[in-house]
Amino acid sequence: MKELIEYIAKSIVNSPDDVVVTEETDEQGTVLKLQVADDDKGRVIGKQGRIAEAMRTLIRVKAAKTGTRASLEIV
Amino acid sequence: MGLGAEEAKIRVEPVAKQDSDITEVAKGVLETLLTMMGVVASVVPQANPVAEEEEAATPINLDIKGDDLGILIGRRGQTLSCLQYIVRLIVGHQTEAWVPIIIDVEGYKQRRYETLRALAWRLAEQVKARGVPFTLEPMLAYERRIIHLALADHPDVTTESIGEGEARKVVIQPK
Numbered sequence: 001m002k003e004l005i006e007y008i009a010k011s012i013v014n015s016p017d018d019v020v021v022t023e024e025t026d027e028q029g030t031v032l033k034l035q036v037a038d039d040d041k042g043r044v045i046g047k048q049g050r051i052a053e054a055m056r057t058l059i060r061v062k063a064a065k066t067g068t069r070a071s072l073e074i075v
Numbered sequence: 076m077g078l079g080a081e082e083a084k085i086r087v088e089p090v091a092k093q094d095s096d097i098t099e100v101a102k103g104v105l106e107t108l109l110t111m112m113g114v115v116a117s118v119v120p121q122a123n124p125v126a127e128e129e130e131a132a133t134p135i136n137l138d139i140k141g142d143d144l145g146i147l148i149g150r151r152g153q154t155l156s157c158l159q160y161i162v163r164l165i166v167g168h169q170t171e172a173w174v175p176i177i178i179d180v181e182g183y184k185q186r187r188y189e190t191l192r193a194l195a196w197r198l199a200e201q202v203k204a205r206g207v208p209f210t211l212e213p214m215l216a217y218e219r220r221i222i223h224l225a226l227a228d229h230p231d232v233t234t235e236s237i238g239e240g241e242a243r244k245v246v247i248q249p250k
Contacts, residue, residue, distance in 0.1 A: 003111050004108070004111040004112060007107060007108070007111055008108075008161055008165065011104070011164075011165040011168060011169070012164050012165060012168050050160070051160075051161075051164065053157070054157035054158075054160045054161050055161070057149070057153065057154050057157040057158075058108070058112060058154075058157060058158060058161065060154075061112050061113075061114070061146055061147065061149075061154060062111070062112045062113050064146060065112070065113040065114070065146070066113065
């Protein structure tokens with residue numbers, strides 16, 4: 001799950017080396033936290049959160065495949 | 076030719092990336108995403124496009140083929156729309172060119188295109204006969220566009236979109 005967000009984020013930001021994704025799993029499912037350079041925040045959130053929402057939709061597919069839940073936060 | 080001929084003027088325009096290269100980049104990005112999403116499928120470039128966008132640039136069409144891919148389409152095609160959006164962003168960032176990329180799943184959009192056009196014509200006849208406007212279900216932007224275009228030259232009805240965001244829908248009205 002982490003790899004998917006890492007791959008997308010690194011591919012759309014200007015400072016891929018600053019991309020950090022952490023993954024925490026509990027009984028509720030998986031929480032992914034995405035951290036990027038300040039300048040890149042807009043590039044992973046998008047207008048009206050469109051990019052963040054698209055990433056959430058894709059991790060939901062992955063989660064559904066493995067029978068879990070997943071959420072994404074941008075920190 | 077030969078003596079006294081005018082000098083030939085040759086205009087050379089730099090071509091950053093050939094379309095075929097971008098197709099390969101887009102195919103690779105999509106395959107990587109699918110693998111990371113745990114979806115087993117193959118990506119096949121298509122020559123025959125769904126008329127989704129009218130652009131100067133020819134769109135790149137990629138069809139995803141495999142079993143049980145409904146999960147990739149999602150409710151009202153929203154998951155497919157997100158996947159296409161992410162692929163466009165990544166390819167745009169990598170190639171520094173904006174090329175429309177259209178992603179389909181087992182010809183879903185092609186079938187949807189034909190269904191929506193047939194639906195539009197049928198509803199237009201109904202609106203004409205009854206003289207009462209008809210409001211369709213909420214649809215994605217490119218799907219609303221198919222309806223608008225299908226009825227653009229219809230002699231008896233007009234179309235418009237109402238509502239905001241995900242709830243936006245087409246209304247067919249008598250002229």
